[in-house]
Amino acid sequence: MVVEAVASEAAAARKHTEVAVGILVRHDGALLLSTRPPGKPYAGYWEFPGGKLEVGETVEQALRRELVEELGVAIGPAEVWKVTEHDYPHALVRLHWCKVHAWTGEFEMREGQAMAWQQLPLDVSPVLPGAYPVLQWLSEERGIAFVPPESDS
Numbered sequence: 001m002v003v004e005a006v007a008s009e010a011a012a013a014r015k016h017t018e019v020a021v022g023i024l025v026r027h028d029g030a031l032l033l034s035t036r037p038p039g040k041p042y043a044g045y046w047e048f049p050g051g052k053l054e055v056g057e058t059v060e061q062a063l064r065r066e067l068v069e070e071l072g073v074a075i076g077p078a079e080v081w082k083v084t085e086h087d088y089p090h091a092l093v094r095l096h097w098c099k100v101h102a103w104t105g106e107f108e109m110r111e112g113q114a115m116a117w118q119q120l121p122l123d124v125s126p127v128l129p130g131a132y133p134v135l136q137w138l139s140e141e142r143g144i145a146f147v148p149p150e151s152d153s
């Protein structure tokens with residue numbers, strides 16, 4: 001159908017928003033999640049810390065900047081582990097996921113978020129649907145089943 005063809009061309013032409021995301025892993029394996037601040041799309045949803053790349057930034061640079069801005073911590077080395085995409089009504093995002101095992105500084109919620117160290121399976125919800133694939137992989141690494149909630153996707 002013509003309308004569908006036009007819609008899919010529009011989707012194909014839609015520009016990706018590049019996002020750096022940090023999976024902070026504590027010595028006991030717990031993962032850091034925080035809530036999205038008021039005023040942003042999906043406010044109150046749980047997510048891994050991170051944010052959009054600014055012009056000229058690498059993923060690692062953006063992640064380092066975002067974690068200082070949001071949490072007040074300086075991260076050690078961060079390499080991209082997985083890259084995923086999610087098509088939200090507000091944006092088509094490409095998520096660059098980095099596992100981070102070292103950081104310095106005290107956690108300070110600089111944007112009024114809540115934070116929680118979580119073992120898998122998570123006991124916080126709702127979680128941003130764009131994070132489901134990595135939750136699946138992280139769960140597989142630990143031999144745990146992950147079932148994405150159907151209502152949020």
Ligand SMILES: Nc1nc2c([nH]c(=O)n2[C@H]2C[C@H](O)[C@@H](COP(=O)(O)OP(=O)(O)OP(=O)(O)O)O2)c(=O)[nH]1
Nearest residue numbers: 019021047048049050051052086091093128130131
């Ligand atoms: N930080 C983060 N973003 C995620 C995750 N999963 C997921 O789909 N996203 C999406 C949601 C947003 O569309 C995008 C991140 O953009 P953002 O608006 O939070 O970034 P930002 O802090 O740079 O925002 P801004 O205030 O500068 O606009 O990535 C996740 O686990 N963590």
